[in-house]
Amino acid sequence: MNENDRYFSYIPDKLVRIVFDTDMDTDVDDTGALAVLYSYVQEGRAEVLATVGSCNSGCAVKCIGGINAYYGFPKVPVGISPDCPSSGKSPYQRIIAEKYGKDFPDDKTARSALEVYREVLSSAEENSVVITVIGALNNLSDLLKSESDKYSPLNGIELVKKKVKICVIMGGRFPQSTPVGEYNIRLDVDAAYYVIHNCPVSILWSGQEIGESIFTGNMRNEMEKDNPVRLAYNLYGNDETGIYARQSWDLTTIVYAVEGAGDYWDIQTGSIEINTENKILASNFGPAYNNWTAGEGKDAILVQKMKSEKIANMLNKRMVMAKKSCVEENLLNE
């Protein structure tokens, strides 16, 4: 059996081991997704193996690490892409970094996302890791292209095939994204193309249409007053009343990674293709539209089933459920 003949299947483990790959840059839903992830961690349903950033702004690691630390996990490895530039337009990233991330390195001196990926995968159990990508696909592409190193004699494709259970990616729009491609695909078209054609394990695509009608963040006044995610939504929405809500593209992706489709969504298997003509990277968006062909295959998309309001309510409750942890100082002093 050829590796491309694998059929889509995903049953989450009781403890889902997550690599959280985020652009944590412009949009605020990456912070909401991290809050949702820590709600599962604090319930004992997930473990965060690593958090890596795909857009390098200078302070992405401080921002991501600062949120990890707030929830009680200052030692979760944080890596950053050395190449992919930030949009420079984040209304919250620098403020969160300065307020919560002082103990973390700046992006210039931080570890690369690739090194962090390879280290955590090499020490993971076989077929155990769930990679969640809620930003550009540059880090995952770099991983797949990587050669053996001090962490593992396996190249990137072999390492992913051995250790990764599934990649859950917020990307694309289904069944088609024409005439304009979806944001995360457009951020790095070459990387998206490489991942689509070389990833040896199943990919679940959570398309733009899934999170689009689900608005969250508007229960944030029930979060702890010093919660960095609450602050990020205030800054992003320029709203301190707590009413502002944002679409939930990244949050729904995390829910699938930990719970599977549940009663929330149906699954449709098939294959994705993207148009790479006129591809333009990063800030100069090109078309890069995608097309989905339903049928048997190793990949799948989510199809809306539960009403958006009901999913929004669940996500809002999870954001509130994730609490500041008092183990932070103990861990730092170890």
Ligand SMILES: [Ca+2]
């Ligand atoms: Ca994102």
